[in-house]
Amino acid sequence: MRILLTNDDGIDAPGIIALHEALHGLGEIITIAPKTVQSATSHGITFHQPLMTEEVKVNDRMTGIAVDGRPADCVKVALRAIWQEKFGPDTRPDITISGMNTGANSGINIIYSGTVAAAVESAFLGVPAIAVSLHYRDLGKIHYQRAAANARNVIDRILEHELHSHGVVNVNIPTTESADAPMPEIRVVAMNTAPGIDGYERRESPSGQVYYWSSGSGLIFTHMETASDVEALDSGYATVTPLSFDLTNVDRLEIWRQRLMTAKEAPVE
Numbered sequence: 001m002r003i004l005l006t007n008d009d010g011i012d013a014p015g016i017i018a019l020h021e022a023l024h025g026l027g028e029i030i031t032i033a034p035k036t037v038q039s040a041t042s043h044g045i046t047f048h049q050p051l052m053t054e055e056v057k058v059n060d061r062m063t064g065i066a067v068d069g070r071p072a073d074c075v076k077v078a079l080r081a082i083w084q085e086k087f088g089p090d091t092r093p094d095i096t097i098s099g100m101n102t103g104a105n106s107g108i109n110i111i112y113s114g115t116v117a118a119a120v121e122s123a124f125l126g127v128p129a130i131a132v133s134l135h136y137r138d139l140g141k142i143h144y145q146r147a148a149a150n151a152r153n154v155i156d157r158i159l160e161h162e163l164h165s166h167g168v169v170n171v172n173i174p175t176t177e178s179a180d181a182p183m184p185e186i187r188v189v190a191m192n193t194a195p196g197i198d199g200y201e202r203r204e205s206p207s208g209q210v211y212y213w214s215s216g217s218g219l220i221f222t223h224m225e226t227a228s229d230v231e232a233l234d235s236g237y238a239t240v241t242p243l244s245f246d247l248t249n250v251d252r253l254e255i256w257r258q259r260l261m262t263a264k265e266a267p268v269e
Contacts, residue, residue, distance in 0.1 A: 001027030004078055004093040004122070005064075008038045008071040008101060008114030012058050014144045015100035015134060020062045022148035026155075027094065030086070031064030032078040034071060034114075039103070041070045043117040051077055071098065071118035079125050095163070096122035099132030100151055102142070104172050106135075106229040106239065107192035107221055119168045120245050128163035130155055132171045135219075135233055147176035150183055154238050157186060172229060172239045187237040192228035194221040 003023065007016040011033040023029055035054065052068040065082065067074045075096060083092055098118040105113040119129035132151045136142050151173050158169055170191075174184050198216030205211060224231050229239040 001094045002087075003027045003029045004075070004083075004096040004127070005029050005031045006033045006071060006074050006078070006096065006098050006118045008034060008041065008098075008118065010034050010037045011056060011064055011066045013037070013102065014142075015102050015148075017058060017062060018144035018148035019097070019100040019132060019151060020058075021145070022152040023097070023155075024061075026152075026159075030078075030083075030093070031058075031062065032067060032074050032082060033064060034074055035066040035068045038070050038114045039101075040112045041114040041117070042112050043072050043120065044070045045072050045076065046070065053077075053082075071114035072121040075118050075121040075125070079122065079127060093122075093127050095159075096127050096129040097132065097155065098122075098129060099134075099171075100144070100148055100173070101131075101133035102136065102139070103133060104135035104219060104233060105131065105133040105170065106172050106219070106233050106241075108195060109218060110170060110191055110241075110243070116168075116170055116243070119170070120243065123166045123168035124245050126165045128165060128167045130158060130169045130171060132173065134173045135175050137175050138177070141177040143176050143178050143181065146179050146181050147173050150176060150181070150238065153183055154186060154240065158240065166245075168243045168245070170229075170239075170241045170243050172233050174233055174236045174238060184236060184238040186240055187232040188240045188242075189227055189229045189232045190225075191241055191243075192221060192225045192230035194223045194225060194230075196221055 046069045054066045056066045057063045101115040116131045119131035122129035134147045200212040232239045
């Protein structure tokens with residue numbers, strides 16, 4: 001198995017380093033990830049400037065290609081160019097794993113997440129993908145190695161089953177602060193769709209210009225839906241949520257056809 005490993009925290013972030021180590025034995029790992037932190041860049045891609053790349057040695061066991069772009073850029077250039085250069089025409093990874101992100105990507109944060117966007121881009125291009133994120137309460141207490149081991153357990157469970165070529169699965173690992181933290185139980189849950197309640201602090205620069213600074217943790221929502229990823233993660237479970245990149249609201253298609261299509265515009269039977 002050949003694995004494309006990427007993230008949005010940057011190629012030298014502790015989460016991807018720990019996950020790279022935890023994935024040893026699963027297959028050949030090829031790391032192609034952003035050169036710098038790209039958190040909350042969602043599915044942005046680069047059109048009007050070159051994507052500069054650089055081969056880097058992160059540590060004695062991890063090397064990779066740093067891309068001066070966003071997470072979705074990394075996957076696009078990996079699948080459309082770099083992979084063929086390394087392994088030959090018409091080749092592609094068996095799976096893409098994106099993460100491990102420092103910070104949960106649950107609820108509406110899925111929409112903002114560069115980690116999830118990288119996985120979705122892979123699935124869109126026909127390579128199944130898993131996004132992995134780690135919830136934390138105290139940044140200084142994260143035990144990345146144990147969290148990555150817990151993530152590997154969830155990944156192994158997922159890979160026991162065949163993934164659709166356009167399938168993407170979002171995984172969140174609960175707060176892990178010690179080497180002996182228990183292996184969490186897994187819950188397959190839906191995305192919490194409640195909006196966040198974070199606000200903005202109004203400030204003023206020394207020159208008198210008003211600006212606003214985002215405040216809050218990003219994980220406080222107007223409400224917590226029962227059996228959602230937010231509820232399960234908050235209860236200490238590892239969450240698994242299958243995602244789709246098709247944003248069509250199928251339930252509303254016929255309603256809008258009836259509203260907007262005249263008899264002349266109606267399709268011929």
